Amino acid sequence: MPRVKLADVARAAKVHPGTASRALSPGQSGQVSPQTVARVVRAAERLGYVPNAQARALRTARSHLVGIVVPDITNPLFPPIVRGAEHVLTAAGYTVLLTDTDNDRERERRQIESLRGRGVDGFIIATAQWEDPLLTDLASAGVPVVLANRSTSCSRWPYVGGDEQAGVRLAVQYLVGLGHRAIVHLAGPQNVSTGRDRVRAFRAAAKEFGLTTADARVTVCQAYSEAQGKAAMRRALRAPRARVTGVVAGNDLIALGALDALAEAGLDCPGDVSVVGFNDMPFVDRIQPALTTVRLPLERMGGLAADLLITELESEGTQDAPTRALLGVDLVVRGSTAPPPRQRARRR
Amino acid sequence: MPRVKLADVARAAKVHPGTASRALSPGQSGQVSPQTVARVVRAAERLGYVPNAQARALRTARSHLVGIVVPDITNPLFPPIVRGAEHVLTAAGYTVLLTDTDNDRERERRQIESLRGRGVDGFIIATAQWEDPLLTDLASAGVPVVLANRSTSCSRWPYVGGDEQAGVRLAVQYLVGLGHRAIVHLAGPQNVSTGRDRVRAFRAAAKEFGLTTADARVTVCQAYSEAQGKAAMRRALRAPRARVTGVVAGNDLIALGALDALAEAGLDCPGDVSVVGFNDMPFVDRIQPALTTVRLPLERMGGLAADLLITELESEGTQDAPTRALLGVDLVVRGSTAPPPRQRARRR
DNA sequence: AGATTCACCACAATCGGTTGCGGTCGATAG
DNA sequence: CTATCGACCGCAACCGATTGTGGTGAATCT
Numbered sequence: 001m002p003r004v005k006l007a008d009v010a011r012a013a014k015v016h017p018g019t020a021s022r023a024l025s026p027g028q029s030g031q032v033s034p035q036t037v038a039r040v041v042r043a044a045e046r047l048g049y050v051p052n053a054q055a056r057a058l059r060t061a062r063s064h065l066v067g068i069v070v071p072d073i074t075n076p077l078f079p080p081i082v083r084g085a086e087h088v089l090t091a092a093g094y095t096v097l098l099t100d101t102d103n104d105r106e107r108e109r110r111q112i113e114s115l116r117g118r119g120v121d122g123f124i125i126a127t128a129q130w131e132d133p134l135l136t137d138l139a140s141a142g143v144p145v146v147l148a149n150r151s152t153s154c155s156r157w158p159y160v161g162g163d164e165q166a167g168v169r170l171a172v173q174y175l176v177g178l179g180h181r182a183i184v185h186l187a188g189p190q191n192v193s194t195g196r197d198r199v200r201a202f203r204a205a206a207k208e209f210g211l212t213t214a215d216a217r218v219t220v221c222q223a224y225s226e227a228q229g230k231a232a233m234r235r236a237l238r239a240p241r242a243r244v245t246g247v248v249a250g251n252d253l254i255a256l257g258a259l260d261a262l263a264e265a266g267l268d269c270p271g272d273v274s275v276v277g278f279n280d281m282p283f284v285d286r287i288q289p290a291l292t293t294v295r296l297p298l299e300r301m302g303g304l305a306a307d308l309l310i311t312e313l314e315s316e317g318t319q320d321a322p323t324r325a326l327l328g329v330d331l332v333v334r335g336s337t338a339p340p341p342r343q344r345a346r347r348r
Numbered sequence: 349m350p351r352v353k354l355a356d357v358a359r360a361a362k363v364h365p366g367t368a369s370r371a372l373s374p375g376q377s378g379q380v381s382p383q384t385v386a387r388v389v390r391a392a393e394r395l396g397y398v399p400n401a402q403a404r405a406l407r408t409a410r411s412h413l414v415g416i417v418v419p420d421i422t423n424p425l426f427p428p429i430v431r432g433a434e435h436v437l438t439a440a441g442y443t444v445l446l447t448d449t450d451n452d453r454e455r456e457r458r459q460i461e462s463l464r465g466r467g468v469d470g471f472i473i474a475t476a477q478w479e480d481p482l483l484t485d486l487a488s489a490g491v492p493v494v495l496a497n498r499s500t501s502c503s504r505w506p507y508v509g510g511d512e513q514a515g516v517r518l519a520v521q522y523l524v525g526l527g528h529r530a531i532v533h534l535a536g537p538q539n540v541s542t543g544r545d546r547v548r549a550f551r552a553a554a555k556e557f558g559l560t561t562a563d564a565r566v567t568v569c570q571a572y573s574e575a576q577g578k579a580a581m582r583r584a585l586r587a588p589r590a591r592v593t594g595v596v597a598g599n600d601l602i603a604l605g606a607l608d609a610l611a612e613a614g615l616d617c618p619g620d621v622s623v624v625g626f627n628d629m630p631f632v633d634r635i636q637p638a639l640t641t642v643r644l645p646l647e648r649m650g651g652l653a654a655d656l657l658i659t660e661l662e663s664e665g666t667q668d669a670p671t672r673a674l675l676g677v678d679l680v681v682r683g684s685t686a687p688p689p690r691q692r693a694r695r696r
Numbered sequence: 697a698g699a700t701t702c703a704c705c706a707c708a709a710t711c712g713g714t715t716g717c718g719g720t721c722g723a724t725a726g
Numbered sequence: 727c728t729a730t731c732g733a734c735c736g737c738a739a740c741c742g743a744t745t746g747t748g749g750t751g752a753a754t755c756t
Contacts, residue, residue, distance in 0.1 A: 006713060016736045021714055033734060050465040053408045055712035058741045063402065065466075073427045073434075076630065083421050086448050090459065095466055098446035100434050111438065117398040118413075118443055256634065281631075282424065286604065288636040354743060364706045369744055381704060403742035406711045 003048045012043040020044075024051075028231050032178075041058060044103035057119055066309060067097045067115040067123045069108065075224075076250075076281045077298065078126060081148055084302025085124055092310050094121075101127055109134055117141065121313050129154050129191050132208040144312045148305040149298075151193040158308045158322040162329050164194060168201035169208070170331040171248045172216075176340045178210045180246035180274060183211065186232040186258055187220040188250030195220070198250055198278070217244075221254055229257025230264075237265055245273055245340035252277035252284050252293055259287075259336075270338035280332055289335035297327050352395045360391040372399075405467055414657060415445045415463040415471045417456065423572075423647065424629045426474060427601075429496055431652025433472055440658050442469075449475055457482055464491065469661050472653050476500050477539050492660045496653040497646075499541040499672075506656045506670040510644035510677050512542060513523075516549035517556070518679040519596045519624040519642060524557045526687045528594035528622060531559065534580040534606055535568040536598030546598055546626070567591075569602055577605025578612075585613055593621055593688035600625035600632050600641055607635075607684075618686035626695070628680055637683035645675050 010020035015036060023032045023040035032040075043049075057063040066089055070078040073243035086096050097115055101108035108127060113135060115123070122144035128135060129155050131141060138145050147159040168185075175183055185202040190197035199218050219236050221228035229249060236244055249255035255277035262269050269275055269289055277284060277293035284291040304325055358368035363384060371380045371388035380388075390396075405411040414437055418426040434444050440641035445463055449456035456475060460482060463471070470492035476483060478501050486493050487504060495507040516533075523531055532549040536543035547566050554564030567584050569576035577597060584592055603625035610617050617623055617637055625632060625641035632639040652673055 005711095017713075018715075018737075019735055022735090025714085031734075036734080050461060052406075052712050053466045053616055054402045054411065055741090056714075057402045058400075058406055058712080058743090059714045061741075073421070073431050076424065079421045079427055082446070083448055085423075086446070087450075090447070095445055095462060096447070097443055098430070098434070099438070099444070113398065114438070114443060118401045169446075228669075283604075283629075283631045283635065286636070287631065287634040327435070353741095365743080366707075366745075367705055369704090373744085379704075384704080400742050403711090404744075406713095406742080406746045409711075 003052070004049050005052065006049070007111075009040060009044045009047055009049045012047060013040045014038060026111075043243075063119040063121055064094045065097055065115075065118060065120045066094050066306075067099060067112070067273055069099050069101060069112065069123060069125045069127050071101050071103045071127045073098070073100045077149070077279055080298035081126060081302035082304070084146070084299035084304075085306040086302075088303045088306040088310070092306075094153065094306075094310070105134070112138070113123070116141075121278075122146070122309050124148055124309055126150060128193065129179070130193055130196060131191070144309060144311040146305045146312070148301060151197075155324060158305075158312065158324070160301055160304045160308060160323075160325040160327065161193070162294075162301065163326040164197035165201040165204070165326075167294035167329040167331070168198050168248065168258065169205045170329070171278075172205035172209060172211075174292075174331055174333065174337065175246040175274060175276065176211070177249070178246075178274065178337065180340050181211060181215050182243040183216050183246035183248060184236045184244045185216070185218045185248045186229055186236065186250055186254050187218050187222050188254065189222055190220055193251060200303060202248060212243075221250060223233040224251050224253050226257040226260070228252050229254030230261045231257070233258040233261030234264075237261065237267075246337075247273060247275045249275060249277050252279045252281040252291060254278075255291055255293070256284075256287070259289075268334050274337040274340070276331075276337060285332075285334060292334045292337040293332055295330045295332050297329075301327055349684060351400070352397050352402065354397070357388060357392045357395055357397045360395060361388045363388060373562055382405075403647055409467075411467040411469055411657045412442050413445055413463075413466060413468040414442050414654075415460070415466075415468040416448060417447050417449060417460065417471060417473045417475050419449050419451045421446070421448045421557055425497070425627055427648035429650035429653075432652075433496070435651075436654040436658070437465065440654075442654075442658070452621065453482070464489075470494070470657050472496055472650075472657055474498060476541065478544060479539075487575070491574035492657060494653045494657040494660070496649060497542070499545075503672060504670060506653075506660065506672070508649055508652045508656060508671075508673040508675065509541070509549075510642075511674040512545035513549040513552070513674075515626065515642035515644070515677040515679070516546050516596065517553040518677070519626075520550065520553035520557060520559075522640075522679055522685065523594040523622060523624065524559070526594075526622065526685065528620040528688050529559060529563050530591040530688075531564050531594035531596060532584045532592045533564070533566045533596045534584065534598055534602050535550060535566050536572050536602065537570055538568055543598060550596060554594040562589075569598060572599050572601050574601050574608070577602030578609045579605070581606040581609030582613075583608065585615075591664070595621060595623045597623060597625050600627045600629040600639060603639055603684075604632075604635070605640070618684050620689055622685040622688070624679075631678075633682060639662045640682045640685040643680050645677075645679045649675055 007017050010017040020040050023037045089096055099111040124146050128147050128150040132152050145157050146158050149161050151159045156303055165169045187199045219232045221232045245256050256274050258275055262273055267273050277291045280293045280295035355365050358365040359490045368388050371385045437444055447459040472494050476495050476498040480500050493505050495505050496511050499507045535547045538544055567580045569580045595606050603623050610621055615621050625639045628641045628643035
């Protein structure tokens with residue numbers, strides 16, 4: 001029942017525990033004769049030796065633990081990121097400590113503190129806010145951090161996300177190509193980078209494609225939720241001199257809410273109003289109407305974040321400027337977009 | 349930069365590290381005078397002391413780490429379970445190590461081994477197969493395990509899942525009540541308990557409601573996937589003397605596949621065939637037609653699994669028979685079910 | 697006053713690996 | 727044949743917290 005420890009292996013191989021340790025550690029096995037290494041390895045396998053990670057971590061001050069912090073694992077955006085990160089981390093010998101902050105900053109602070117107490121080597125954080133004191137605390141404590149999906153105002157951390165700018169541009173371009181001119185952006189919350197980046201990109205794209213500021217309006221949602229999306233869409237429809245045939249939603253949940261609001265107002269999608277989402281959540285291809293949306297390579301995002309963190313952990317000191325990776329996105333055209341009413345799509 | 353350790357606190361409070369340890373540990377603080385406790389606590393707070401969990405775990409042989417093993421975190425069934433478990437675990441001072449086996453047994457074996465090396469106190473396992481050597485290995489090593497969502501042929505582990513029996517019965521009862529008699533069950537894989545339990549329940553319910561074996565057929569899918577569901581539905585439609593107006597799917601993914609196969613065959617749902625799913629995955633209320641399905645209290649399931657594990661961990665030895673909790677389920681009636689064609693719903 | 701008890705705290709061993717240092721031994725050079 | 731060198735391995739300290747044991751002093755009892 002008691003686990004087999006290094007001393008047991010050493011005894012079986014008739015060597016000192018220290019020697020056994022060197023024999024089993026790839027880097028140091030040059031210090032030991034090949035025969036001895038073989039003997040120790042064989043004994044270890046025979047006894048089913050699994051090193052005690054706690055003891056090793058205590059001595060080496062490297063736990064090979066990585067904390068992944070997400071706001072809500074139930075939000076379909078995050079599981080693929082976690083999955084991608086976990087795959088590369090485990091392949092590299094790391095183990096992931098997952099924590100769900102429940103969108104609660106205080107809880108997040110406690111969780112991070114607790115994970116630090118557990119001696120994690122670094123964090124992958126998908127909850128970054130635009131101004132984030134928790135992150136600056138971590139930075140001043142010298143804890144390696146990689147940001148995924150959401151960035152901050154300050155670019156001192158490595159970051160991997162989607163190319164928001166390109167995604168929004170694709171959406172606007174597509175709507176304009178269909179003939180839309182009155183397009184509203186139901187923006188996500190402005191305290192996270194995706195929310196901010198997307199409105200900035202929306203304004204830039206509007207300008208690029210010759211939409212006036214009266215044509216291209218913005219309403220912001222307090223959260224990435226269906227309820228907020230519905231409320232925002234209502235506001236957009238009720239606005240004075242309202243005129244909207246196209247909607248670029250801050251994400252798919254907001255888009256779903258927008259669809260509700262449109263149905264409520266007796267408007268048909270895509271007959272009267274076209275809607276473009278963001279993220280390509282699972283099953284949005286099966287809703288009615290199938291949602292046109294921007295697809296992000298989430299799993300790859302998580303994997304790359306893990307790669308960045310690992311290189312940071314194993315380069316030990318050599319600090320170059322933090323990488324910022326923007327992954328390419330695709331516009332997935334489905335049923336929720338069509339030419340605006342009483343107007344044919346223009347030819348190029 | 350170096351973390352503040354117990355010795356630092358002890359020095360600041362002018363006591364021996366051992367005394368400081370007792371002062372800070374709630375159970376032992378009776379061994380220390382109240383004034384000293386206060387001094388130590390104050391010093392600890394002032395210095396921002398966070399105990400080194402590795403060292404503590406090494407000494408006490410209790411890591412307060414719990415491994416959660418899921419087949420695929422991307423499957424919407426599992427995030428709520430993980431979330432529920434994580435909430436109660438962190439509240440109790442435990443940290444969760446998440447691992448995604450990717451439905452690969454060999455990978456699962458390695459992951460579990462690795463987590464054991466990390467000294468986890470126990471596991472919550474959501475990947476159990478009907479016959480599961482990995483679990484018997486854990487049992488013989490004396491590792492506490494709680495099964496969630498899926499059980500095994502042998503009931504030696506505590507288990508918390510949904511009341512499959514009741515769920516399937518509700519589905520059959522509802523279809524029969526609408527007037528359906530030719531009902532097919534597109535069963536899930538038979539190497540996991542949910543798949544087996546649901547066909548057993550289907551047969552029992554069919555008998556209870558007076559369906560003949562020709563009326564109530566079963567086709568099994570190799571996996572819980574849309575592709576398998578579609579293939580199974582095709583088989584069911586093509587079967588000799590096929591006659592089917594009602595479908596009880598092994599889960600929602602299978603139901604989605606079934607909908608595809610029905611559309612492909614030119615059959616309308618619910619006009620020609622009614623479909624009932626299982627799990628109530630997010631957004632199945634928004635697909636076309638909105639899916640009637642059985643809802644499981646997944647988050648509660650995870651939470652309860654965590655509770656069981658914690659009591660097992662903290663009872664230390666007192667082994668009573670393992671609890672088996674079957675959580676109540678609901679039938680959520682939506683658009684994919686209607687009376688069968690050429691027949692009115694019978695009055696009760 | 698002297699013996700005894702009790703509260704409080706210091707000491708040191710311990711958990712299981714890792715690693716700097718030094719010792720032994722055979723081989724090679726001188 | 728002896729001095730030198732290097733390969734190989736043993737020894738013991740160490741990481742940071744916990745805990746059994748024992749010692750000191752004051753308080754209590756006789």
